[in-house]
Amino acid sequence: MAADLNAALHFRRPAFSLAMELTVPAAGITALVGPSGCGKTTLLRLLAGLETPEAGFVHLGERVWFDSARRIDLAPRHRRAGLLFQDYALFPHLSVAGNVGYGLPRGPDRAARIDAWLDRLHLCELAGRRPAALSGGQRQRTALARALAADPSVLLLDEPFSAVDCALRQTLRLLLRETVADAGIPVVLVTHDLEDVRLVADRVGVVVAGGLRRFGETAAVFADPGDAEVARVLGWQNILPVGDWDGVAVGGAWGRLRIAAPFVPRRPEAVAILPDGPRFSEDRAADRPGDQALPVEVARVVELGGQRALICRLADRSLLRIHLAKDAHFPAVGTPARLVVPGSAIVLLPTPAEATG
Numbered sequence: 001m002a003a004d005l006n007a008a009l010h011f012r013r014p015a016f017s018l019a020m021e022l023t024v025p026a027a028g029i030t031a032l033v034g035p036s037g038c039g040k041t042t043l044l045r046l047l048a049g050l051e052t053p054e055a056g057f058v059h060l061g062e063r064v065w066f067d068s069a070r071r072i073d074l075a076p077r078h079r080r081a082g083l084l085f086q087d088y089a090l091f092p093h094l095s096v097a098g099n100v101g102y103g104l105p106r107g108p109d110r111a112a113r114i115d116a117w118l119d120r121l122h123l124c125e126l127a128g129r130r131p132a133a134l135s136g137g138q139r140q141r142t143a144l145a146r147a148l149a150a151d152p153s154v155l156l157l158d159e160p161f162s163a164v165d166c167a168l169r170q171t172l173r174l175l176l177r178e179t180v181a182d183a184g185i186p187v188v189l190v191t192h193d194l195e196d197v198r199l200v201a202d203r204v205g206v207v208v209a210g211g212l213r214r215f216g217e218t219a220a221v222f223a224d225p226g227d228a229e230v231a232r233v234l235g236w237q238n239i240l241p242v243g244d245w246d247g248v249a250v251g252g253a254w255g256r257l258r259i260a261a262p263f264v265p266r267r268p269e270a271v272a273i274l275p276d277g278p279r280f281s282e283d284r285a286a287d288r289p290g291d292q293a294l295p296v297e298v299a300r301v302v303e304l305g306g307q308r309a310l311i312c313r314l315a316d317r318s319l320l321r322i323h324l325a326k327d328a329h330f331p332a333v334g335t336p337a338r339l340v341v342p343g344s345a346i347v348l349l350p351t352p353a354e355a356t357g
């Protein structure tokens with residue numbers, strides 16, 4: 001039966017500590033993102049049993065892999081986590097088929113199982129080659145086939161697509177989705193690429209400084225990051241620091257915006273302007289209720305197929321990116337302009353303590 005992975009981990013190194021609780025469902029793909037050094041790889045190593053936490057537990061369904069209180073600590077080989085790290089760690093002296101079959105027990109169906117995985121990951125023609133004679137993408141597929149052939153209890157993927165070009169990345173994402181969709185095991189994908197997350201992951205966790213700051217269904221987390229740091233990790237743009245705040249408006253050297261909510265009881269850490277809502281208009285009479293105006297200067301216009309991106313300079317010279325439809329009015333580069341921001345495009349980002357509370 002499909003078993004979820006549940007963990008509570010406390011781990012300390014001299015210059016780094018990790019404390020988090022995490023549930024990885026046995027369905028779909030769970031992505032983990034976060035700034036470099038925040039502890040993503042360490043988390044995978046703790047789950048696999050390659051590092052030992054000071055306290056906490058790791059359960060796969062009913063099975064206890066680690067429990068500090070009960071002094072249980074299963075060795076990595078008994079956890080049977082399928083690991084795929086950036087360097088793939090293929091055995092250089094073994095062929096592709098030898099690598100794929102490495103973890104399989106001897107038996108009558110061994111060769112058939114290897115063939116099935118070679119076929120599934122389009123590796124049949126490369127079966128006899130050594131890793132040194134493979135491209136990055138072929139190595140990646142070999143490593144994925146090896147991890148899956150061993151019938152892992154969970155799959156832990158650390159930047160598996162980092163060594164391949166854009167086109168191949170796209171193919172591998174689809175392949176990963178297809179391959180693990182019906183595996184029915186918890187799958188964790190650590191990545192720096194937000195496209196990986198959007199296209200592949202059912203849910204995403206955002207790790208900041210050794211803690212799980214945000215976790216949820218992918219689209220929901222992207223739409224509501226909760227705080228400025230998570231918003232930045234998730235690629236949000238136009239995040240402006242809040243210097244002044246009086247409960248009804250936020251401001252800084254960049255300008256000032258009234259808040260649509262009647263009263264905000266605590267100073268937000270930052271305010272984000274969503275790029276798709278604002279428009280340019282000098283006609284104050286055309287403003288709608290909730291509209292706010294910011295003085296800007298257009299710094300650059302970038303054509304984006306069906307849309308246009310305008311990079312605007314605010315009063316403090318910081319930059320704001322706005323997306324406009326092709327037929328929308330926009331001022332010439334270098335001219336001062338009035339940017340109308342609807343209330344719906346203004347998102348307050350609270351401080352992390354409030355965001356997680």
Ligand SMILES: Nc1ncnc2c1ncn2[C@@H]1O[C@H](COP(=O)(O)OP(=O)(O)OP(=O)(O)O)[C@@H](O)[C@H]1O
Nearest residue numbers: 013015016034035036037038039040041042043192
């Ligand atoms: N073997 C080690 N000994 C001591 N400190 C380490 C070791 N490995 C990692 N660290 C430190 O632990 C912290 C977390 O590292 P980790 O590799 O888990 O981060 P990460 O989020 O995976 O980073 P990246 O995205 O850059 O791969 C970092 O501060 C790192 O410098």
